[in-house]
Amino acid sequence: MESAENKVILETNLPGFPLKRGKVRDIYDLGETLLILATDRISAFDSVLGSGIPHKGQVLTALSQFWFDFTADIAENHLITCDPDRMPKKLSEFGEILQGRSMLVKKARPIPVECVVRGYLAGSGFREYEETGSICGVRLPHGLVEASRLPEPLFTPATKAGTGHDENITFDQMVELVDEERADFLQERSLAIYEKAADYARTRGIVIADTKFEWGQVDNETILIDEVLTPDSSRFWPLDQYEPGRPQVSFDKQFVRDFLETSGWDKEPPAPALPHDIIQKTSEKYIEAYERLTGKKFDRGAI
Numbered sequence: 001m002e003s004a005e006n007k008v009i010l011e012t013n014l015p016g017f018p019l020k021r022g023k024v025r026d027i028y029d030l031g032e033t034l035l036i037l038a039t040d041r042i043s044a045f046d047s048v049l050g051s052g053i054p055h056k057g058q059v060l061t062a063l064s065q066f067w068f069d070f071t072a073d074i075a076e077n078h079l080i081t082c083d084p085d086r087m088p089k090k091l092s093e094f095g096e097i098l099q100g101r102s103m104l105v106k107k108a109r110p111i112p113v114e115c116v117v118r119g120y121l122a123g124s125g126f127r128e129y130e131e132t133g134s135i136c137g138v139r140l141p142h143g144l145v146e147a148s149r150l151p152e153p154l155f156t157p158a159t160k161a162g163t164g165h166d167e168n169i170t171f172d173q174m175v176e177l178v179d180e181e182r183a184d185f186l187q188e189r190s191l192a193i194y195e196k197a198a199d200y201a202r203t204r205g206i207v208i209a210d211t212k213f214e215w216g217q218v219d220n221e222t223i224l225i226d227e228v229l230t231p232d233s234s235r236f237w238p239l240d241q242y243e244p245g246r247p248q249v250s251f252d253k254q255f256v257r258d259f260l261e262t263s264g265w266d267k268e269p270p271a272p273a274l275p276h277d278i279i280q281k282t283s284e285k286y287i288e289a290y291e292r293l294t295g296k297k298f299d300r301g302a303i
Contacts (some may be wrong), residue, residue, distance in 0.1 A: 008040040008052030009101070014094055023048050024060070024232065029107075030088060033080065036103045038227075042282070044256050045267045051274035053253075055300065057101040059286040060230045064103065066294050067229040070200070071193045077224040078105040078216065108216025108225050113174050114158040114166060115186050117194035120209040121148045122235055122248070124168060125156065137170035145245040147209070147237075153194055155187045158212075185222060186215055197229050204292050206251065207242050209235035231289050251289035255281045 011026060013019070014037075018029040023043040028035040038057035042049050061082060068077045081087060084098040091098060118125050118135065125135045126146050134140055136156040144150075157174040158166045175183045190213050198208040211234035214226035227233055236251035259278045265271060287298045 008054050009057060009097070010039055010041055010052050012037045012039065012097055014091075014097075016090075024057070030090075030104075032107060033088075034105050034107050035087070035091065035098075036105055037097070038101045038103075042253055042256060044253060044260055044271070047267070047269050047271045049256070049271045049274060051279055053279060053286065054283045055298070056283065056286055059290045059298070060227055060232060061101050061103060062298075063230045063290055063293065064227045067197065068224070071196060071224070071228070074192045074196065075189045075224045076221060077228070078108055078218075080104045080106060105225070106218055106223070108218045108223060110225065111178055111182070111186070111215045111217060111222070112159060113169075113177055113186070113215075115190040115213040115215060116156045116158050116168075116210060117153050117190050117213070118156055118210040119150055119153045119194065119198055120207070120235075120237075121146060121150060122209050124166070125154075125210070128168065136168045137172070147242070147244045147246065147248050149244070153191055153198075155191055157186075182222065189224075193224075193228075201236075201293060202239060204295070205239045206289070206292055207237040207239050207248075209237055209248070211235075231286055236289050251285045251292075253282055255285070 011021070014028055017035070020027045024039060024041050026037045026039060028037070038060045040052035040054060040056045042051070042053050042056060065079065065082050068079045081104050082102065084091065084095045084102065087098065087104050121129055121144050128135050129140055129144060133142070135154060138154055138156070141151065155171070156168060157171065158168050159177070171183065171187070178186070193213065194208070194211055201208045208229065211229055213224060213228065215222055216225040231252035237248040238251070241249045255278050256274060259274065260271065263272050287300070290298050
């Protein structure tokens with residue numbers, strides 16, 4: 001029998017509710033609200049892998065709940081409750097699967113721009129800087145190296161290209177998509193949330209190198225939606241090991257990416273299965289990020 005420590009949930013099926021599956025989340029339409037269930041699926045290079053990561057969905061949910069509360073003074077968000085006992089009675093029979101990995105949220109119309117904030121030079125931002133000396137049209141000082149701390153956090157919006165990959169865009173391009181007033185609001189609030197969270201995280205021994213926010217519209221109000229400041233949407237680095245000029249140790253799926261890069265996989269579906277040690281190391285990193293940031297012990301016995 002599989003233990004709670006190693007059990008993974010790759011998909012959920014709640015009969016009677018319209019379902020849309022994302023890469024990680026199963027989203028159920030309850031009419032006026034949505035139920036978001038975070039599974040233990042993991043994606044890399046735009047493919048959902050066949051192997052799950054124990055407790056990943058619970059960590060994503062708990063961290064999002066923590067950050068939604070922490071940043072509520074800066075922006076409204078879509079979270080109503082993570083407590084199954086406070087959810088509609090029609091969900092009561094699904095209490096076991098809902099526990100620890102579900103969010104009841106307001107139904108919002110997503111704004112078609114990913115609001116990326118970068119405090120450090122990494123990922124596609126570093127590659128763009130190497131080629132052009134700028135990110136999303138913003139010129140940066142000469143001589144920066146991989147993982148350099150930027151002079152100030154940068155707002156670098158992105159959108160989905162036809163291939164499904166994120167595509168960096170300029171602020172002016174963003175204005176064309178969402179209008180200038182809303183673009184200004186998204187930039188201001190995204191930077192404020194990042195700066196508050198990054199300052200706090202450093203006191204907990206974590207560098208938030210960059211992160212991605214999703215926003216939505218409810219009536220005339222713009223609110224924070226999806227997940228927020230998790231290892232899936234952010235780069236978390238241990239502060240005591242931070243050293244510019246090289247790739248950083250990371251609290252996310254870097255073990256998975258590194259394995260896939262050396263596996264011979266051509267990055268076309270299907271992806272190869274993950275070895276047990278990669279799965280366990282990745283799970284431990286997600287849990288460590290949660291425990292460091294919240295100061296709470298994670299219940300590994302929960303399913």
